[in-house]
Amino acid sequence: MxxxxxxxxxxxxxxxxxxxxxxxxxxxxxxxxxxxPSAISKAEQMKEMEWFIKAAEPxxxxxxxxxxxxxxxxxxxxxxxxKAFEEITGIKVNHQILGEGEVVQAVxxxxxxxxxLYDAYINDSDLIGTHSRLQLAVNLTDWxxxxxxxxxxxxxxxxxxxGKSFTTGPDGKLYQLPDQQFANLYWFRKDWFDRADLKQQFxxxxxxxxxxxxxxxxxxxxxxxxxxxxxxxxxxKIYGHMDYGKRAPDLGWRMTDAWLSMAGAGSQGLPxxxxxxxxxxxxxxxxxxxxxxxxxxxxxTNGPAAVYAIRKWDEWLRKYAPPGAANYDFYQSLPALxxxxxxxxxxxxxxxxxxxxxxxxxxxxxxxxxGKPLWRMAPSPHGPYWEKGQKLGYQDAGSWTLFKSTPxxxxxxxxxxxxxxxxxxxxxxxxxxxxxxIRDTTINHQSFTERAPNLGGLVEFYRSPDRVMWSPTxxxxxxxxxxxxxxxxxxxxxxxxxxTPQQAMDRLASEMDLVMARMQAADEKANTYGGCGPRxxxxxxxxxxxxxxxxxxxxVNEKPKGETVNYDELVKRWSKS
Numbered sequence: 001m002x003x004x005x006x007x008x009x010x011x012x013x014x015x016x017x018x019x020x021x022x023x024x025x026x027x028x029x030x031x032x033x034x035x036x037p038s039a040i041s042k043a044e045q046m047k048e049m050e051w052f053i054k055a056a057e058p059x060x061x062x063x064x065x066x067x068x069x070x071x072x073x074x075x076x077x078x079x080x081x082x083k084a085f086e087e088i089t090g091i092k093v094n095h096q097i098l099g100e101g102e103v104v105q106a107v108x109x110x111x112x113x114x115x116x117l118y119d120a121y122i123n124d125s126d127l128i129g130t131h132s133r134l135q136l137a138v139n140l141t142d143w144x145x146x147x148x149x150x151x152x153x154x155x156x157x158x159x160x161x162x163g164k165s166f167t168t169g170p171d172g173k174l175y176q177l178p179d180q181q182f183a184n185l186y187w188f189r190k191d192w193f194d195r196a197d198l199k200q201q202f203x204x205x206x207x208x209x210x211x212x213x214x215x216x217x218x219x220x221x222x223x224x225x226x227x228x229x230x231x232x233x234x235x236x237k238i239y240g241h242m243d244y245g246k247r248a249p250d251l252g253w254r255m256t257d258a259w260l261s262m263a264g265a266g267s268q269g270l271p272x273x274x275x276x277x278x279x280x281x282x283x284x285x286x287x288x289x290x291x292x293x294x295x296x297x298x299x300x301t302n303g304p305a306a307v308y309a310i311r312k313w314d315e316w317l318r319k320y321a322p323p324g325a326a327n328y329d330f331y332q333s334l335p336a337l338x339x340x341x342x343x344x345x346x347x348x349x350x351x352x353x354x355x356x357x358x359x360x361x362x363x364x365x366x367x368x369x370x371g372k373p374l375w376r377m378a379p380s381p382h383g384p385y386w387e388k389g390q391k392l393g394y395q396d397a398g399s400w401t402l403f404k405s406t407p408x409x410x411x412x413x414x415x416x417x418x419x420x421x422x423x424x425x426x427x428x429x430x431x432x433x434x435x436x437x438i439r440d441t442t443i444n445h446q447s448f449t450e451r452a453p454n455l456g457g458l459v460e461f462y463r464s465p466d467r468v469m470w471s472p473t474x475x476x477x478x479x480x481x482x483x484x485x486x487x488x489x490x491x492x493x494x495x496x497x498x499x500t501p502q503q504a505m506d507r508l509a510s511e512m513d514l515v516m517a518r519m520q521a522a523d524e525k526a527n528t529y530g531g532c533g534p535r536x537x538x539x540x541x542x543x544x545x546x547x548x549x550x551x552x553x554x555x556v557n558e559k560p561k562g563e564t565v566n567y568d569e570l571v572k573r574w575s576k577s
Contacts, residue, residue, distance in 0.1 A: 023053055026087040031425065034084065038428050039441040045425040048155045052089055052420060055151050059413040060090035066414060067106055068122035068398065070097040072354050073180040073434025081421050081430070093417050100124075101249045107401070108481040111136045114405040120414035122179050125166040125397040126256075126473035127480045131176065132169025133288070133529040134479075138402040138411070141173040151412045153419045160424075160439045162462075163397040165271055166472050170288045170532065176399035179422055180351075180436035183395045183470040184257060185461065186212065186219075186381060187337065187348035189366070190567060191374040198230065205229065211564035213381040216263070216312060218562030219346050223320040226343040241320035242345040243313065244333035245495045252487030254330070255310070256473060258394035259347070263309035264385025265300045267551045272474030273391060276300050276551035279483075280509070283476040288532035290478050293512040295542040295552045302502070302509035303552035305385035310501040312383075314494050316346075326495060337375075340365025350377065351396070353435045353458050373456040376567055379466055384558050392469040397438075437462050457571070464574035478519055478534055486511050 027049035031042055038045055068074040078095035086092050096118075098106070103123065110117045111134060131137035144152040158164060158174070167176035192198060193210055202210035206221050213219040226240030245251065258278045260266065265280055266273035275284045280301030283290045293299040300306055317326055322341065325333065334352040337345060358364040359371055366375050380393040400418035402411050420426065422438060431442050432451070435458060442448070443462045452459035461467060477483060490508040493499040499507070516534035523533025546554040 023088070024050065027053065030084045030088065034080070035425050035429050037432075037445065037447045038425055039439070039445055040424045044155075048153070048423055048425045049088060051153060051155070052416065055153075056089035056091055056413070056416055059409065059416070062410070062413050063092040063094065064119040064410055064413050064417065065094045065096065066120045066122070066417065067096050067098060067103055067118045068179075069100040069103050071180070071182075071351050071398075071434065071436070073351075073430065073436045074122065074398075076430060076433045077179075077421050081426065082417075085417055085420050089416065089420075091413050091416065100253070104481055104484070110403055110405060116403075116406045116410070119406050119410045120418055121401045121403075122398045123176065123401040124472065125163065125176050125178070125399045126477070126484075127401075128167055128169060128175060129473070129475040129477040130480045131401065132171060132173070132475065133532045135530055136404055137175050138404055139173045140175060140177060140402070143402070143415075147408065148412060148415055151416050153423065155424060156419055157424065160441055161422075162440055162443070162467075163395070163399070163438060163472075166395070166397045166474075167399050170475050176397075176401050177418060177422065178397050178399045178438045179418070180398045180434060181395055181438050182349055182351035182436045183461070183467070184347050184349050184380065184393050185377045185470075186344070186346055186379060187375060187377050188212065188344040189342075189374060190376045192226075192233065192343055193567075201225075201229070206562060208562055209564055209566070212378045212567050212570060213344075214563040214565055215381050215560065216346075216383045217560055218564050219344070219381045220312070220316070221562045222344055223316060227320040236341055238341050238343060239320060239322045240343050241316050242333060242337060242342045243317050243321055243325060243347060244328035244330060245314075245317050245326040245492075246329040246332075247488065247492035247495075248329050249485070249488050250330035251491050251495075252484055254347070255313075255487055255491055256484060257347075257396075258391060258471075259313065260300070260306045260309050261391050262380055262386070262393055263305050263312070263383030264387065264390065264553065265303060265305035265309065265551065266390060268387055268389035270389075270391060270468055271471035272476065273551070277474050277476035278391065278394075279473065279477055279512075280306055280552075281476040281512070282537075282551075288475070289535040290476055290516060291535060291537040293516070294509040294539070295545055296539040297513060297537040298545050298552070299509065299513075300552035301512060302505040303546070304555040305383065305551075305553050307501045307505050308385070308558055309383060310491065310494055310505060313491075314501065317495070338364045338366055346381065348377065349396070350458055350461075351434075351436060353377075353455060354433075356456070357454060372454060375456055377457040377461060378567060378570060379461075379469075384556050384560055385553050390469075391471050392466075395470040395472055397472050398436075457567075460571050460574055466574070478516065478529060478532070482515055482519070483512055486515065 031045045082093040163178040199210045223240035261278035267276040276282050280299050282298040293301040295303045335355050428442050448459045490504045494504045520534045522528040
């Protein structure tokens with residue numbers, strides 16, 4: 001990590017020309033020329049900007065540093081919104097972009113060393129269990145009412161944020177403020193699914209209609225149909241599935257991002273499953289102490305549903321994905337769909353919507369000549385262990401996180417920038433650029449009603465009642481950086497053939513319990529996790545837990561009949577809800 005020198009410039013002689021111009025005129029220019037459309041009127045936008053100008057007065061000339069991963073939303077913030085913020089407030093922001101793994105590493109380093117590497121982070125809400133336990137991140141609920149009250153926007157409207165529950169700790173306090181959100185959904189070529197000849201062939205072969213798969217059996221049938229039986233369309237080799245398998249941290253997130261719970265490994269209960277979450281970690285209701293990941297301790301990380309999930313990931317990648325997909329990482333696999341040779345993807349992130357609606361002239365083969373998408377997104381299918389009332393997928397919620405190790409004046413200046421880029425003045429325009437919704441008022445804005453036909457179902461999904469079934473990693477995970485790094489090596493050993501899915505998940509669950517045992521010891525000795533560290537159950541015969549109701553779940557029929565739904569009927573149901 002590079003050493004950064006920060007200085008607060010004081011005195012009129014040291015204030016730069018850009019700072020001296022900061023104020024109302026600059027705000028008006030940005031509101032008129034850039035921050036349209038907006039969920040609030042221009043008069044209300046100017047009122048909000050006037051508040052920022054006044055609140056930032058003590059920090060004029062300060063230069064702060066913030067960090068996020070690289071997606072279009074953050075690129076817009078880094079290149080455009082930092083400039084607007086400096087011209088309006090006089091505070092210069094260096095908004096650095098790094099890979100997701102590097103962001104997690106920087107966060108972990110600042111927590112471990114208590115050195116101020118960055119003044120604020122856009123850090124996944126997957127760390128909510130970590131931040132609420134270690135108490136190294138600022139408790140925003142108390143901050144906004146106390147020390148940070150003078151720099152907290154009265155128009156912030158926290159209740160307007162759709163991901164507020166994701167960033168709330170077991171203590172009911174807000175630890176992070178959402179900046180962008182995107183879900184992993186099902187993606188498919190609607191133009192292919194609508195073809196009468198293919199619909200008839202599928203019905204003849206499988207005995208039910210070609211449509212959006214409701215369960216994994218149908219997804220698997222559709223993957224086989226296009227890869228093995230159709231094989232070519234319009235003279236082009238096609239495939240029924242896309243995924244990735246490169247041995248890298250991305251592969252671990254591929255699985256911790258709710259893959260096990262999509263198969264049905266966890267418990268019922270939103271947003272994350274009570275008592276067993278999407279990682280397979282058990283934490284009893286009303287407590288804050290995880291008790292284990294292994295089935296022998298009441299967890300589900302190596303249970304039948306989790307093993308089934310990993311086996312299907314590996315099988316589908318080998319049988320139905322394009323050659324080379326096993327060597328793709330997260331960033332390579334998703335835009336690869338724009339080549340136009342894949343029929344569906346079960347685990348597709350809506351953050352890539354902007355790439356998939358690029359014009360045909362840019363080489364995107366999944367839009368028509370008029371730029372309309374030939375594809376749609378829809379709810380993820382679920383595995384045979386899934387039960388109604390469980391979460392159905394993952395939602396990334398990159399969220400502003402402040403640390404106590406940041407000096408208060410720098411923290412206040414960074415908090416002003418964080419609120420600026422999520423403000424109602426800015427958010428609708430930012431969402432049109434990045435398509436990562438965080439506010440109800442933005443989702444329901446008229447401009448997105450008008451744009452919806454060009455976004456392949458994104459707006460319809462986020463306006464639907466179903467969206468609550470997609471959520472980030474929850475509070476059962478006591479220390480995300482320490483536990484997440486264990487996953488990818490084990491999953492990589494499945495793809496390489498070194499271990500069976502059962503062997504890999506047994507080893508993973510065992511290592512997770514070992515790491516949590518160390519956390520327990522640290523918590524009991526030095527209150528490292530605020531008394532909310534793990535308290536592992538003693539090991540017992542796994543069958544004792546499998547015989548009990550709920551998760552971990554005993555083995556079931558893993559290939560029930562495929563079930564599909566008509567996409568247009570699905571959207572109609574959403575619109576009536």
